Amino acid sequence: MATVRIPKVLQAQTGGQSEVEAAGADVGEVLRALTAAHPETEAQLFGEEGELNRYVNVYLNDEDVRVLEGLETAVADGDTVVILPAMAGG
Amino acid sequence: MATGAQTKAVVEEIEPFEAAQEIEGGVVVLIDTREPHEFQEARIEGGKLVPPGLLRDEIAAAAPDKSARTILYCRSGNRSYKAAEQMEALGYTDVASMAGGILLWQEQGLPVVATEGMSAEQRDRYSRHTLLPEVGVEGQLRMLNAKVLLLGAGGLGAPTALYLAAAGIGTIGLVDDDVVDASNLQRQVIHNTERIGVPKTESARLTIEALNPDVKVIEHRTRLDAENILEIIEPYDVIVDGADNFPTRYLLNDASVRLRKPVVSASILSFDGQISTFVPFEGPCYRCLYPTPPPAEMAPSCSANGVLGVMAGTMGTLQANEVLKLVIGIGEPLVGRLLLYEALATRFTELKVRRDPECPICGENAVEIPESEIGQFPDYQAFCAG
Numbered sequence: 001m002a003t004v005r006i007p008k009v010l011q012a013q014t015g016g017q018s019e020v021e022a023a024g025a026d027v028g029e030v031l032r033a034l035t036a037a038h039p040e041t042e043a044q045l046f047g048e049e050g051e052l053n054r055y056v057n058v059y060l061n062d063e064d065v066r067v068l069e070g071l072e073t074a075v076a077d078g079d080t081v082v083i084l085p086a087m088a089g090g
Numbered sequence: 091m092a093t094g095a096q097t098k099a100v101v102e103e104i105e106p107f108e109a110a111q112e113i114e115g116g117v118v119v120l121i122d123t124r125e126p127h128e129f130q131e132a133r134i135e136g137g138k139l140v141p142p143g144l145l146r147d148e149i150a151a152a153a154p155d156k157s158a159r160t161i162l163y164c165r166s167g168n169r170s171y172k173a174a175e176q177m178e179a180l181g182y183t184d185v186a187s188m189a190g191g192i193l194l195w196q197e198q199g200l201p202v203v204a205t206e207g208m209s210a211e212q213r214d215r216y217s218r219h220t221l222l223p224e225v226g227v228e229g230q231l232r233m234l235n236a237k238v239l240l241l242g243a244g245g246l247g248a249p250t251a252l253y254l255a256a257a258g259i260g261t262i263g264l265v266d267d268d269v270v271d272a273s274n275l276q277r278q279v280i281h282n283t284e285r286i287g288v289p290k291t292e293s294a295r296l297t298i299e300a301l302n303p304d305v306k307v308i309e310h311r312t313r314l315d316a317e318n319i320l321e322i323i324e325p326y327d328v329i330v331d332g333a334d335n336f337p338t339r340y341l342l343n344d345a346s347v348r349l350r351k352p353v354v355s356a357s358i359l360s361f362d363g364q365i366s367t368f369v370p371f372e373g374p375c376y377r378c379l380y381p382t383p384p385p386a387e388m389a390p391s392c393s394a395n396g397v398l399g400v401m402a403g404t405m406g407t408l409q410a411n412e413v414l415k416l417v418i419g420i421g422e423p424l425v426g427r428l429l430l431y432e433a434l435a436t437r438f439t440e441l442k443v444r445r446d447p448e449c450p451i452c453g454e455n456a457v458e459i460p461e462s463e464i465g466q467f468p469d470y471q472a473f474c475a476g
Contacts, residue, residue, distance in 0.1 A: 055384040089359040090332035
């Protein structure tokens with residue numbers, strides 16, 4: 001099980017939960033487990049082709065998955081997946 | 091000489107010119123019985139600092155010989171008199187207090203070792219900075235000579251500007267074309283109720299001028315766009331991004347990379363905040379972090395979603411901290427790191443931000459952006475703003 005950290009702007013789609021436990025061998029599977037449990041997050045995270053939206057940053061622990069193996073990055077039990085939205089509020 | 095023959099000890103007091111003669115003659119221990127910040131501002135050459143509260147513990151090290159001739163001075167002669175009494179009680183036999191203190195000494199034209207480059211008022215105002223070994227007089231002078239531009243005199247800009255002004259950043263530029271609205275006052279602490287309807291740059295300038303007359307405020311009552319951005323940011327050393335919309339953030343990034351200006355960038359929304367420091371070509375830029383802005387429907391704004399007012403203070407003061415470190419040249423700025431703050435959990439998370447070799451602005455194949463192309467990127471189209 002990995003812990004997915006949900007940013008405040010996405011929490012409306014997770015029933016207010018700030019963390020969601022999700023199973024999966026890699027980052028893609030973990031995020032798919034999240035969207036399966038909370039379908040409204042799907043459109044925020046994934047494009048029509050099933051690819052991760054370019055404006056969504058995903059980190060495995062403290063490292064951007066783009067510099068790892070992307071959605072194929074292996075996830076170990078107890079890892080944290082952080083979803084980071086770009087924000088422009090000032 | 092101490093008049094030990096009397097039943098109640100009376101401390102010997104000497105005039106500054108007498109003290110000066112004795113000091114010039116050599117064999118005398120000179121003790122400064124003031125506080126460290128006073129000592130640092132101006133002192134008599136050769137004076138050893140022993141603050142009043144530490145006399146009992148520190149005097150033996152400063153004046154090991156209890157029979158040696160010892161002269162004490164303070165600001166005006168009171169603290170040194172009391173310290174002399176204490177020393178006599180500890181067994182010192184030849185102690186004198188300089189009447190009138192360093193004030194009278196200076197009034198009589200006798201020389202002091204003073205901190206260079208700052209006025210007496212500045213030495214006093216910034217004494218809690220200059221006392222820090224990491225800052226010192228040199229660091230304070232850097233702040234006084236620094237030019238910092240704040241993008242937005244709103245939520246983030248308000249606390250950032252207040253602390254930068256208090257710190258003595260010599261020139262603060264403010265870019266904002268908005269006027270103060272009642273709904274701003276829940277977080278924009280540089281403004282106040284009487285200033286509703288006043289341009290934000292003007293309101294901020296009035297507050298800053300009342301706080302610290304050392305600060306020169308430059309008002310840029312405009313919105314940054316591709317035409318004016320290079321000219322506006324060029325004179326500044328550090329840019330603080332507290333913009334309320336994505337187009338301005340990307341525009342600022344592209345222009346600041348081109349001009350190699352460091353940007354301290356923060357954003358807040360509801361209960362979440364983010365901050366990072368972008369130093370062009372030393373670390374990643376904003377586009378390395380966020381290659382593409384979100385579509386408007388997925389980019390909620392503060393006016394649509396709300397923001398807890400104190401978030402502006404938390405993230406704004408973190409921005410000020412980054413600016414001061416960059417200006418003074420100390421510590422580890424948030425280069426290549428993004429600090430995420432979640433107010434509801436009270437949790438800070440640090441994430442790594444890498445330079446993107448494919449970055450169109452600062453990557454391996456990036457060419458310097460010609461002036462005509464600043465702001466011409468296809469993703470500058472209208473997003474949901476403010």
